Amino acid sequence: MNNDGVRLLNAFADARDRQQASACLAREMGGAAFLIFLKDEETGSFTPAQGFDQRLPGGPSWRAFLKHASNGGEFSGEVAFPDATTLMPAVARHASAAISMFIGRNLRVRWNDIEPGLPILIKLLKTEARVHVALARERSAMEAATHARHLAKALDGARKDVSDASLRLQHLNATLEQRVADEIARRNEAEAALRQAQKLEAIGQLTGGVAHDFNNLLTVIMGGLETIGRQLASMPDMPHISRIMRAQAMAHHASQRAATLTARLLAFSRRQPLDPKSIDVDRLLAGMRELLNSTLGENVRLEIVGNAGLWSALVDASELEHAILNLAVNARDAMPGGGRLTIETGNTWLDDEYVAALPEPVPSGQYVLVAVTDTGTGMDKDLLDRVFEPFFTTKEVGKGTGLGLSQVYGFVRQTGGHIRVYSEPGHGTTVKIYLPRSQTGPEEQGHRALPAATMLRGNEAILVVEDHDDLRAYSSGVLRDLGYQVYEAADAASAISFLESSRTIDLLFTDVVLPDNRHGKNVADHARRLHPTIKVLFTTGYTRNAIVHNGRLDTGVNLLSKPFTFRALAEKVRTILDET
Numbered sequence: 001m002n003n004d005g006v007r008l009l010n011a012f013a014d015a016r017d018r019q020q021a022s023a024c025l026a027r028e029m030g031g032a033a034f035l036i037f038l039k040d041e042e043t044g045s046f047t048p049a050q051g052f053d054q055r056l057p058g059g060p061s062w063r064a065f066l067k068h069a070s071n072g073g074e075f076s077g078e079v080a081f082p083d084a085t086t087l088m089p090a091v092a093r094h095a096s097a098a099i100s101m102f103i104g105r106n107l108r109v110r111w112n113d114i115e116p117g118l119p120i121l122i123k124l125l126k127t128e129a130r131v132h133v134a135l136a137r138e139r140s141a142m143e144a145a146t147h148a149r150h151l152a153k154a155l156d157g158a159r160k161d162v163s164d165a166s167l168r169l170q171h172l173n174a175t176l177e178q179r180v181a182d183e184i185a186r187r188n189e190a191e192a193a194l195r196q197a198q199k200l201e202a203i204g205q206l207t208g209g210v211a212h213d214f215n216n217l218l219t220v221i222m223g224g225l226e227t228i229g230r231q232l233a234s235m236p237d238m239p240h241i242s243r244i245m246r247a248q249a250m251a252h253h254a255s256q257r258a259a260t261l262t263a264r265l266l267a268f269s270r271r272q273p274l275d276p277k278s279i280d281v282d283r284l285l286a287g288m289r290e291l292l293n294s295t296l297g298e299n300v301r302l303e304i305v306g307n308a309g310l311w312s313a314l315v316d317a318s319e320l321e322h323a324i325l326n327l328a329v330n331a332r333d334a335m336p337g338g339g340r341l342t343i344e345t346g347n348t349w350l351d352d353e354y355v356a357a358l359p360e361p362v363p364s365g366q367y368v369l370v371a372v373t374d375t376g377t378g379m380d381k382d383l384l385d386r387v388f389e390p391f392f393t394t395k396e397v398g399k400g401t402g403l404g405l406s407q408v409y410g411f412v413r414q415t416g417g418h419i420r421v422y423s424e425p426g427h428g429t430t431v432k433i434y435l436p437r438s439q440t441g442p443e444e445q446g447h448r449a450l451p452a453a454t455m456l457r458g459n460e461a462i463l464v465v466e467d468h469d470d471l472r473a474y475s476s477g478v479l480r481d482l483g484y485q486v487y488e489a490a491d492a493a494s495a496i497s498f499l500e501s502s503r504t505i506d507l508l509f510t511d512v513v514l515p516d517n518r519h520g521k522n523v524a525d526h527a528r529r530l531h532p533t534i535k536v537l538f539t540t541g542y543t544r545n546a547i548v549h550n551g552r553l554d555t556g557v558n559l560l561s562k563p564f565t566f567r568a569l570a571e572k573v574r575t576i577l578d579e580t
Helices: 003-012 015-028 062-070 084-094 118-233 239-268 281-296 317-333 352-356 381-386 404-415 469-481 492-499 520-530 566-578
Strands: 031-039 046-048 098-104 109-111 277-279 300-305 313-315 339-350 365-374 418-423 429-436 461-465 485-489 507-511 535-540 559-561
Touching (some): 003 118, 118 469, 118 566, 281 339, 313 317, 313 429, 317 429, 469 485, 485 492, 507 520
Parallel strands (some): 300 339, 461 485, 507 535, 535 559
Antiparallel strands (some): 031 046, 098 109, 277 313, 418 429
């Protein structure tokens, strides 16, 4: 090897120096660049040798390079090339392993004839390339082995994770199945409760309408029987008169029972007019103790557990007494061999979560609790589902009407409260009544002395407005017997026409429900405009929103519920007329 060959090898021995060495060599030879391309024995493609500039002059692609090298240039070598696009394919066909290329300033391109030491340099580069490839493969193998170890470790961990996940999944599946089962059960229970509430609402609407018609009839029946009784009382004592009086008494007693049943139907359908006041429930229970003891009998022990800090309840006191008495009677009948009845009071709160789960609307907030618990036979779920239905009873024929609990249910719901029954066969029953809390202290429940019959008479002018002919005739007859001046109207239009006359009326006694979609409130409002001092007394057998809202009688409204008696009408009229 001559000195030029040694110099060439020395200059390109270190790959880190080749870019600088190739640039120097190109300048010495008066050219622009010196490149060496090695042929890949596997693919047959040519790429710049290690350490040389990897970017071709003129552009990154062979086509751009050849266009740059041949543009106005002149080629020399072993083969003539017709154009630049065929240069490298032709060179590749004539080169077995490598191509060295010199690009001169005049764009002359030469290959493989630049320096005597070029073949040795190419061998060095090829050996270096093989070593480089081998090292790269070794690194790849090592990396692959490392990756495989990591993968194996990851797979082993994954197997453990999968095993753990499988156990967790089994647990989650079991938990999910239980949750789904619980949710289905909860929804079924809610749907059943909703259906029950809808059924009770439908029954309530039906019974309320029936009760309205019955109250009109019962008022006439009871009034006629009372009139017969008064007439018979003034007759001489004769055998046939006595028999008639006994028959009249039995009929009157039956009509009173019918009136009681109708009142219970109205209570269930939430159509009874309530007059809620702020009351002390513990004081009310204390006043009922004697009545409850006599109702329960000697075999049932009564315990009343009060609460020293009990809130006042906003409730109709007389209706609450009826409700507690009904519950006591039911408890007594459930303990035929005797037992214990406990009535306990307390303060409680119904939160949003609890009321949201109820089928009927109940506002959350503060309530006064009255819990009635017996040690009787108890009830199963089927009985509990029907316990509030009217006329449903487990008692023997003739032992119960099946209206006791339905009356309690209607009263509590109309009051704005909530009622729940808890019971199991053989473990007794607990009925919990939640009454709305009053924000004021309890009112004094005074008892007004009943006036003597002679004090119930008068001579004031009264207009009776009633569309039921027999009932109008009865009411007018009672008032005339008491000495009043009575005028009659069968509908709202006739009443208003009469009021527009110059006649002075002291009291308007009107039914709430009148024909032609009118009601007594229209007549009363018109009467007050014409006669500002007139007194008004309403009567009804079925409450409507005219004078009752949210189940409560409007403030300042006087009401006589049907069916009413001679004495009740006389007392109510005289009381209103005497008010200042």
